[in-house]
Structure formats: C-alpha cells, structure tokens
Amino acid sequence: MLKKEESPIYGVTAEYDSPEALMAAAERARQAGYVKMDAYTPFPVEGMSHALGIRDKWILILMLIGGFIGCLNGWLLQYWGSVASYPLNIGGRPLISWPQMVVIMFEATVLTSALTGVFSMIILNGLPQPYHPMFNVPGFERASQDRFFLCIEGDDKKFDLQDTMNFLSGTGALRVAEVAK
C-alpha cells in the first residue's frame, strides 16, 4: 500500500463570526467528504460534536471505573484498619459492619471519580500542549473570544490545498488561511 505523502502544512482554516455559520460550514464539509477536521470555538457549541462526527464516551467510562475503584478502596481501607491490622474490641460490637463504612466509601468514590475525570480530560486532550499549529493562524487569539474557526487538516484524504481553500471560501467564511506546521 502506498503511504500517503505527508502534507507539508497542517491544514486550511476558515474563520466565521457566529456559531451558526460555523455549524453550517462543518456540515457542508462533512457532506463534501472531509473527515479530518476540527472546530475552534470560544465556548462549547451545542450540536457541534455531532456535526463533526465526534463520539467519545471515555470520560464517562473512566469516571465510572474510577468511582468503582474508589468505592472498593474505601471499603478495603476500613476493613484493613478495623479487622486485619488493628482490631479493637469495643463493648463486644462487631469489628466491622456496613453502616459505619458508608460515609468513607462514598467520599472515596466521589474523590477518585472526580480526580480520574479531570486527569482523563487533560490527558486524553493531550494537554498541556504549549505549541499547536493553529496558534500560527493570524487572528486566532479571537478563537477564545468571539470568533469561530473550522480547520480541515492536511492529513485528510480529500485534502488539496487549492480545492479546500476554494471550498472553504464558499462557505461564508470571513477569512481563509493556510495553517503552517
């Protein structure tokens, strides 16, 4: 199989002034057959993930796993401390019983699942990432303020510098620019 030649640039980006325009452009790009693309927006735009075909449920799954591990650890910690490591006979009461364990198990569940969630988000997103090609785009500082960017990446099968630029220019973009690597 012939390996596709690596694109010399990161991609082509188009800038829009509203989330609606960006959404329409993303949908058109998908219909046109582009797959490898990303949007850059100052706030999460509802429906954008769907328009770009992003389906990722890892945060939910990992937080759930983290929660179970935390809960189990909360139990193990108390069992170890009260029964195995240092049993204390207090008025002949059982060394361990479930009502005494509920609070710590619950707190351990919440703590572990929250920590797992936050670190999963950071790691899966590849953060912290000081450099990214998109930061080369002139005017990209407004992607965190009031502008909306769509970037079709150079690795996309259908990517062709001139064609893609023409395509994006026809989607109502304020500006279209190459993104240097």
Added chain:
Amino acid sequence: MAVAHVPHEKPVDPPVGDQEEYGMITPGHTYGSVTQKIADSVMRRPISWSWLGMVAFFGMLLGVMLGTVVWIVLMGVGVWGINIPVAWGFDIINFVWWIGIGHAGTLISAILLLLHQGWRTSINRFAEAMTLFAVACAGLYVSIHIGRHQYLYWLFPIPNTMGLWPQFRSPLAWDVFAVSTYATVSALFWYVGLIPDLATLRDRATNPTLRKIYAIACLGWRGSQRHWHRYTALYLLLAGVSTPLVLSVHSTISYDFAVSLVPGWHSTIFPPYFVAGAVFAGFAMVLILAIPLRAFYHMKDLITMKHLENMAKVMLATGNVVFYGYIMELFFGFFSGNEYERYMTVNRMLGPYAYSYWALIFCNGIATQILWFKKYRTHIPTLFIVSVIVSIGMWFERFVIIVTSLHRDYLPSSWGMYHPTFWDWSLYVGTMGLFTTLFLLFIRVLPSISIAEMKELIHHEEQHGSH
C-alpha cells in the same frame, strides 16, 4: 497565501451600560462585549485606592490570624475559653459556620447546573471561589483545634510505625474524609471551569509575562471541539458527583453531633436541617459578596436583579426549612418524654444563654420572612441587611447547638459556663481577614464571572429568545 477578506481587528463591540435590568443578562451584549467586559475587569482596570485600602485592612486582620495561630501553637488551645464541660467552643462553631458558607458555591455550580437554572451562570465562578476560601478557613480551624499540632497527620489513614489507624467508627474520622474530599473536588471543579477563561485572558494579555503565566495556567487550551466534547462531558459529570457530595458533607458534619448522646444533639433531624442551614448561610454570603461586587465592578448588566431575587428566594426557602427544624426540635424536646431532652429545651429558651436562642429565632426565622415580598427582595439595601442578619443568625445557631447543649448535660454537678477569650475572637476575626483577602485577590487576578459560560448563555438566549 492567505486570502484575507477582513482585516485583523480587535473586538470593538460597543460597551453595554450597567443599568439595572431584569433578565439574566442585559440585552445588547455580544460575545465580544461580554468577553471584553469581564476580561477587562481583570486586566485593564487600574488598581484603585479603595481596593488597596480594603486589602490593607483585611490583610491586617489576616495578620491577626497568623499571630493568633502562632500563639495557639506555642501555648496550646488552653488559651481559648474551652474547658470541661464545654470542650467544643469557637473552634467547632466557626468550623461549621465556615464550611456551611461554602455549600452555596457548590450548590450553585453543581445542583443548579443539573437543574438547568440558567441564572447560575454569572454567579457560579465567584461563588465557587467563595467555597474554596471558606473551606480554607474551616480547614484552619480543624487543623488547629486538635491541640497537639505535630500529630495533625494522625487524622489521615497513613500507615505508621505504631500500626494505628483512624477510628473508622467515629463520625470525626468520616468528617476528615468528607471535608478533604469536598475541598479537593471543589478546587477541581473551579479549576476546570477556569481553563477556557484563562485561555481568553492569555489571548487578550498584552504583557508577555502575564501572557505566559495565563498560557501555562490554561494548559495551552485552544478551544478545539474535540477538547470541548470531553470538557463538557467532564463538567456535567463533575456536577453529578458534586451534587451528592455537597449534601453528604454537612450531613457528615451533623453526625459529629447526632451520633453522640448529648441532649440536644442526638436527633435524627440533624442531617437535613444542617444541609438546609448550610445552603441558607451560603446564599447569604454570596449576596453579601455579590452586592458590592456588582456595584464596584459595574457588573449590574451581568449580575442582574433577577439573580439577586432568585438568591433571595432560595434563602427564604432554605431559611424556612431551618425554621421548621427549630420548631421540630422544640417538639422533640417535649415529646421525647426524656427529662434531659426536656430540660435542655427549656434551658435553651430560658437559661443563661437564652439571648443566643432568641437571637437565632429572630435572625433565621423572623427576619427572613420579609423576603416573601417582591418589593423587599428587589430592594438592595434590605437584601444586604437581611443577608448580614442571616450570617449572624447562622453563627448563633451553631453557638446554641454546641454551647447550650454541652454546658448543662446529664450531671448538674458538672455543669459549667463557657466564656470565649480574646484568642477565640481574634482567630474568628482573623479568618474573616483570610477569607476576604483571598477574595479581594481573586477578583483582581481571575475573571469573577465565567466568560465562556456567559457566551453560552448569550448563544442560548439568541436561539431560544430571552424570557
């Protein structure tokens, strides 16, 4: 080979005035204008004399706190007024008071998010900051009240050469887990919410050093949709886990009392009534902070009358739950048929600390009833005064629960009185200095209103029309 259709320009949307409006946001705000307004309140606003004066004053109180802490570590907790029978005094009163205040922040950021209450958006950031600072004050109390400070780490389940563990049967051990989890999760929630805003500040910073600091703090956030996708999932799930957490924290604190056998403490009503009281006190503190914040920082267009009124409604509702709790306590006291419970109830109302009981009834039960009227809910001075009264009332609540229950329990020969000393008061006033100094610094270096969420709100209002 860039095809430039529009020249680069800075966002120059006309500023929207901060006139009084009734809506979630004053109409006319755009993505650019909100960004500019909130970011500029951090980055372009010159440091004012009034701010410096406040930092100087509360910084001085912070100094009082540090001095007191040093004195207590040197001399031991005997410098406080605590003794047998009242071995819990201002330390626990103020611990519970501070941590209760924190609860409103988590309630606003988590529970109101899950309930789709759009009005939480402009108040959640500083309410979360308030939570962190209040928990810091509470944490100071728990770490200092233990007496032998070198053994602080014994609170945590750390394997040690003595083979000892915390007593997992004790609510005091549960408390350590609840409060430390609460502090950690609140900090995580707050930081995650800040990431996109830190990126906005990075992109607006003109000073290169400042730009670098914000760039590091936001982890290089670039607003990628793939990132937002995971981010929004995380934010919602964090709200989901924080919701039971916030309810559990004050319930656990109430077990410190309810699981014991002291008359006046051993009561099943404690967990719900503590949680309601925490939210009640917390909203009062949010109002105490929000009213000056919106006035001095000209944020009346973002923190509107609607926000204040809604907070007043929450305060009224939780205040009535608390008041119901007081009435039920009276009922339990007499209905129990238990001599000690009955005496405790009478002693609260007519004993040597009767003033604190009646202050509590007035502050938490009666003063808030004025909020039934819209006229007063939307009258800012009234709202501010009621909030201050509620804060005082909730402090008295903890005083009544702790001191009047302990000072006369089962054996009349071991009855006694509790008199707070200078060091009790200086630490309490000092923690207010810590809290306020941190808050004053926070509003200068971080956006006190979430920029990204405000833009989401504008987007939502544009799509669905404002109601």
